[in-house]
């Protein structure tokens with residue numbers, strides 16, 4: 322896999338200005354890469370620098386030292402025009418789905434903001450794109466005219482994901498994307514992210530406190546402590562046999578996973594669908610009302626119309 326995002330010696334401090342407070346060293350010389358299509362988990366206790374790292378990688382925050390390269394291009398040295406092009410290719414899903422949406426605007430235009438700002442598509446074609454984005458995240462396209470307060474927390478986070486996907490990014494930073502949600506819907510949103518990542522070949526930086534979810538979703542993991550990388554490696558290997566004492570302490574502080582919260586197992590490429598393994602497009606596998614014989618039987622027919630299937634599943638799950 323080729324590196325899509327590459328950080329070298331990334332450091333960032335805050336404060337230390339006129340109040341004569343000592344500066345906070347949020348990040349201290351971090352090197353990392355995210356390959357195309359790879360999911361890299363970032364774990365660490367509160368204040369270890371996870372969100373700062375995400376914002377630095379996206380160029381939303383300038384580093385105090387070090388560089389970030391996206392597809393070989395130095396993000397810090399990009400001209401205004403180059404920066405606008407780069408921004409289309411990397412997006413973020415925020416922790417708070419309500420705070421990140423404007424309560425006074427209908428959700429449809431908000432989802433299309435990125436397309437409008439970057440002038441990516443003729444206005445006449447944007448309606449179809451909006452409908453496709455909403456269906457892709459399991460929402461009814463007719464709901465584009467609603468305001469954010471007319472949705473549940475989980476639905477609002479789906480809107481945030483649709484907005485992040487609008488410009489067709491290759492790299493997505495998901496900063497604690499489910500921690501503000503009710504436990505009962507966390508698994509659905511996680512399954513949606515996992516599916517989208519696979520379908521769209523997205524590279525993902527997944528920031529989370531939820532170590533079991535990181536283990537299941539991510540290919541590799543980086544463990545941060547006080548702004549430094551303590552350990553890095555394949556997620557399964559790091560969690561099974563952590564080499565660093567800090568990782569061991571972090572793991573031992575994690576409550577045992579409630580089996581009901583487990584993400585649905587993600588099928589391997591080419592694995593035939595079955596009642597236990599509904600169509601890959603279905604994001605509601607945990608509560609999929611069609612996860613029975615008829616769903617499996619209808620798989621070939623469902624795959625081309627995955628979006629419709631997802632909407633049907635969402636309606637049924639909401640009604641249940």
Ligand SMILES: Nc1ncnc2c1ncn2[C@@H]1O[C@H](COP(=O)(O)OP(=O)(O)OP(=O)(O)O)[C@@H](O)[C@H]1O
Pocket residue numbers: 335336345346347365366367368369370371372373374
């Ligand atoms: N804008 C800022 N101004 C001052 N200090 C900041 C700012 N942003 C982050 N920090 C500090 O930098 C350190 C790292 O913060 P960061 O938000 O990256 O940690 P985190 O690991 O994401 O924490 P959490 O898991 O609680 O979100 C913290 O000590 C924080 O107080």
